[in-house]
Amino acid sequence: MDFSLSMEQNILRESVRAFAEKEIKPVAQQLDETETFSYELTKAMGELGLFGVFVSEAYGGQELDYLSYIIAVEELARVDASQAATVAAGNSLGVGPIYYFGSEEQKRKYLPKLCTGEMLWGFGLTEPNAGSDAAGCHTHAVMDGDTWVINGSKIFITNAATDISGGITVMARTAKRDDGRNELTCFLVESGTPGFTAQPMHGKMMWRASNTSILYFEDCRVPKENMLGERGKGFHQMLSTLDGGRLSIGAMGLGGAQGCYELAMKYAKERVQFGRPISTFQANAFKLADMAMEIECARLLLYRACWLRNQNKPFTREAAMAKLYCSEVMGRAANHAVQLHGGYGLMKEYDVERFYRDQKLLEIGEGTSEILRIVIARLIGAF
Numbered sequence: 001m002d003f004s005l006s007m008e009q010n011i012l013r014e015s016v017r018a019f020a021e022k023e024i025k026p027v028a029q030q031l032d033e034t035e036t037f038s039y040e041l042t043k044a045m046g047e048l049g050l051f052g053v054f055v056s057e058a059y060g061g062q063e064l065d066y067l068s069y070i071i072a073v074e075e076l077a078r079v080d081a082s083q084a085a086t087v088a089a090g091n092s093l094g095v096g097p098i099y100y101f102g103s104e105e106q107k108r109k110y111l112p113k114l115c116t117g118e119m120l121w122g123f124g125l126t127e128p129n130a131g132s133d134a135a136g137c138h139t140h141a142v143m144d145g146d147t148w149v150i151n152g153s154k155i156f157i158t159n160a161a162t163d164i165s166g167g168i169t170v171m172a173r174t175a176k177r178d179d180g181r182n183e184l185t186c187f188l189v190e191s192g193t194p195g196f197t198a199q200p201m202h203g204k205m206m207w208r209a210s211n212t213s214i215l216y217f218e219d220c221r222v223p224k225e226n227m228l229g230e231r232g233k234g235f236h237q238m239l240s241t242l243d244g245g246r247l248s249i250g251a252m253g254l255g256g257a258q259g260c261y262e263l264a265m266k267y268a269k270e271r272v273q274f275g276r277p278i279s280t281f282q283a284n285a286f287k288l289a290d291m292a293m294e295i296e297c298a299r300l301l302l303y304r305a306c307w308l309r310n311q312n313k314p315f316t317r318e319a320a321m322a323k324l325y326c327s328e329v330m331g332r333a334a335n336h337a338v339q340l341h342g343g344y345g346l347m348k349e350y351d352v353e354r355f356y357r358d359q360k361l362l363e364i365g366e367g368t369s370e371i372l373r374i375v376i377a378r379l380i381g382a383f
């Protein structure tokens, strides 16, 4: 076994870390406070090559392996979850479905702009009445001549309602199968298509500088060429996209936990009570030791899942485990970090307060912790 990273992966980590420290850290708290999506940071992250990381150069991507992409997300999340979310959703959920399932024409049309971050693209799976049970989707599409007519709505969709959102991959019911289940198909719907509206959602507890939206489709017509891949393959496309997406949520958990750990360690060594740094009290040192150990475990689990993906081996089980474990590690790390900060950890001027809030989404988005335990239990043959 060789656990070392390649020279390119180390250079990427250093450059993303330097960027996050210099450009994101100084503004993260204010963007969070004002719920502002930053076009400047999105542009800068695009210039750094952080969108379309695993896409081939032929379509404008960086053509790096999946672990490189995961390291980039980890380093962004070490400083700010909102910017990490914009990049993770941009790559895994925006670029992913078009790159893996799109026609040559669709790839040439959309990917070059998505890979530079000039344009963002949403992934429309969740609906007001179909969250964990995504196959129970109500949004439907019917064929009328040469167009599909879509009606329905989607909720909590990342990157779909910014000024640079180019459109959305939307899953819709296209028929009932003989066995009574829905036939599900994906479509690419461009922003500005009549009948399609994307409204930003405000008042989030976490990821407040990331764009989240509610989408409405009212007799929205798209040409038949906008179907993604084959009719009836929509659910498979979405689940396969989520396997990769879960690795990026894992990276957000890992990076966020690392950020919490570093903030907690620094503070605990500086803060003096009873005449000594609080890090020297065993109760606190053990918290730091647990954080360090769990971060190591999380990193090994996540990187191995990426390795499997890079080798084109099955990785659904490992992706589910990595997403579940990394998100819960960050939950514990954020809790310890706030505890170690005492009252100051509850104040907005301390970054751990934001990390504590941002963590929660990781246990809900792209499969809740309960659903992931069901996925893992099924894959290990428990039922």
Ligand SMILES: Cc1cc2nc3c(=O)[nH]c(=O)nc-3n(C[C@H](O)[C@H](O)[C@H](O)COP(=O)(O)OP(=O)(O)OC[C@H]3O[C@@H](n4cnc5c(N)ncnc54)[C@H](O)[C@@H]3O)c2cc1C
Residues within 6 Å of the ligand: 089, 093, 122, 123, 124, 125, 126, 130, 131, 132, 133, 155, 156, 157, 158, 159, 207, 212, 361, 364, 365, 366, 367, 368, 369, 370, 371
């Ligand atoms: C900020 C944000 C960004 C998001 N971005 C996107 C996006 O880009 N695209 C997208 O499509 N979606 C997105 N989502 C949606 C997200 O994936 C869903 O919120 C998530 O899948 C859960 O669905 P739900 O909220 O409807 O919860 P529900 O499915 O209603 O679940 C509620 C609770 O019931 C539990 N539960 C449900 N079923 C079971 C069961 N069978 N057994 C045990 N427990 C169960 C769940 O674990 C959860 O605790 C985003 C959400 C947020 C908040």
